[in-house]
Amino acid sequence: QDQLVESGGGLVQAGGSLRLSCVASGRTFNSRAMGWFRQAPGKAREWVAAIDRTGAGTYYADSVKGRFAISRENAENRLLLRMNSLKPEDTAVYYCAQGRGSFAYSTQDQYISYGQGTQVTVSS
Numbered sequence: 759q760d761q762l763v764e765s766g767g768g769l770v771q772a773g774g775s776l777r778l779s780c781v782a783s784g785r786t787f788n789s790r791a792m793g794w795f796r797q798a799p800g801k802a803r804e805w806v807a808a809i810d811r812t813g814a815g816t817y818y819a820d821s822v823k824g825r826f827a828i829s830r831e832n833a834e835n836r837l838l839l840r841m842n843s844l845k846p847e848d849t850a851v852y853y854c855a856q857g858r859g860s861f862a863y864s865t866q867d868q869y870i871s872y873g874q875g876t877q878v879t880v881s882s
Contacts, residue, residue: 759871760784760835762854767876774844774880780837780854780873787835791857793869794828794839796850796878806852807839808862817862822848844880851875 760782770776778794793808807828808817816828827840837854855869863869 759856760787762856762871762873764852764854764873764876767852767878769879769881770844772844772846772880772882775840775842776844776878778839778841778852778854778876778878780839782835782837782856784835786856788832789860791860791862791868792828792830792837793855793857793862793864794837795853795855795866795869795872796848797853797875798847798850801850803853803866805864805866808857808864809837810862811860815862817864819864841878844878846880846882849878849880851877 764780766778791810794806797803809828813830825843829838853872853875856871
């Protein structure tokens with residue numbers, strides 16, 4: 759498994775946009791699906807989006823569908839999450855996660871490692 763480091767979080771007003779980045783160090787990034795999760799204060803970690811090994815398949819939680827876009831740059835070992843039309847309820851720590859295999863899943867048991875997280879705060 760690779761080490762994962764997220765960046766790009768911050769404070770933004772409702773309706774604004776942010777782009778999160780996750781860089782993987784290691785040799786397995788290109789062979790594994792990747793995902794984004796988030797955890798709000800006092801709540802369980804929840805799945806946000808996932809992408810398969812090639813980037814051809816992308817999947818989203820209903821709460822972010824149409825507003826967020828996940829992508830990957832395999833040549834750079836980088837995972838991205840573009841977040842548009844942000845809402846206060848999107849406030850959370852966002853984590854990138856590395857999958858067990860090449861197919862994307864929405865459940866945490868299908869991910870083998872997580873980054874340290876990056877804080878996203880959306881003000882109303």
